[in-house]
Amino acid sequence: MVIPELKIIGVVGIGEIRCGDELSKLIFQAIQKQGSCLEDQDILVVTQKIVSKAEGKIVNLSSVKPGKFATDFSMKNGRDSRLVQLVLDNSKSIIRIDEDSGTIISETFHGFICANAGIDSSNISGDEYVSLLPDNPDKSAFEIRTKFKEIGKNISVIISDTFGRPWREGHVNFAIGISGMNPFIDYRGTYDSFGKELKSTQIAIADEIAAASEIVMGKSEGIPVAIVRGYDFDFDNSDQLGKSMLRKQSKDLFR
């Protein structure tokens, strides 16, 4: 029997990303510089933060004018009313709001449910600047993948971000944008080692790969990209793969 082995390699030395930078080029240079390589069937996991920077999704808070709700809300908990306004502007519905702590859990216009609509100030130059999520993370993944394809690298790409979740402490990395691979392994209709049909298991493998990558990335050490090698994914050229991981509310018994 073959011994399955997965390798996750952090990519260092990518440096600070600016609006308009060609991410794929900078990532490839960094991979070469550290003596690593890209193989067919590798998965490149890229954190949302550098994608947002390259796509210009950085906002200067001084450009945001808080409305009445944001102003009143912020008075109760000392949050920055401009940030609150930006969270509201980037949400299509509010799931939960805690006036004391100032926490807002909302559904972003993409459909992600998270704190503060995924807006974040960490690892961004300047106290007044925050990053928004990319407009279309599936498209961002597709664009990076396409550039690699042009130089003969047949990989898939995941854009990842760190999310809190119900019931469990701590944040984990999820896949918010995907290009090139089936995000799921569907065991429904297959059989276990005793010949019993598996009825319900569908593994969110893209989320597990995003989670795995986070282990080598860390938060502040300049490792915004990882290469995942050894998972033999099914190629999938659909264009809304990250979006397909969002469960419809009507189907969501956990809600």
Place this chain on the structure above:
Amino acid sequence: MVIPELKIIGVVGIGEIRCGDELSKLIFQAIQKQGSCLEDQDILVVTQKIVSKAEGKIVNLSSVKPGKFATDFSMKNGRDSRLVQLVLDNSKSIIRIDEDSGTIISETFHGFICANAGIDSSNISGDEYVSLLPDNPDKSAFEIRTKFKEIGKNISVIISDTFGRPWREGHVNFAIGISGMNPFIDYRGTYDSFGKELKSTQIAIADEIAAASEIVMGKSEGIPVAIVRGYDFDFDNSDQLGKSMLRKQSKDLFR
């Protein structure tokens, strides 16, 4: 700069586990047989299923007498009323119940929120048999770790299981029992590359490691154990580490 690299090695050939089997011994033999090894600071991830088998947490449904609720509920959706009774018996509260599909989301007596109280019939010999979760997965992890310590292997152990979750399609692996490692990386109070203090990020690294392991395990291929190498965890000898990952309801804004 050091290039961070994580390796995840599946352990094959462990064979069918029976009640009373000494798991650590069988795992170690399988690791040696496939030519792998265990190094200090390795993390051994063990799926719940073989722990439950070794601990005798297998139930013959014919031994379960369904009560009135289970009988009535099953009439509406064709589920096995004995299984429904077993789910109720292993739950301390019901979160959501869907009469049409027969799905029950409940909180187990451990505090895990999941479908069917973690009861599962896959990969178990015999149509009438199902597995329950281990009584105390932290203790199960501790016992395996202790045995490895006795033969000079200073590792940590995670017991994992696959869970559905709100908002997102598909299941992912989580850590339900942990021994030897801090399950979190706490960035709160540390600084990012721009000197900004990180205020809220606490990574559930044990869940990410459990998720990563699932990638090499699969559902029906007889790989119930993985070795995770390259994450330099903080040793922690506390005895309720898996339990510490459960968020108190009062603190859970997502609920």
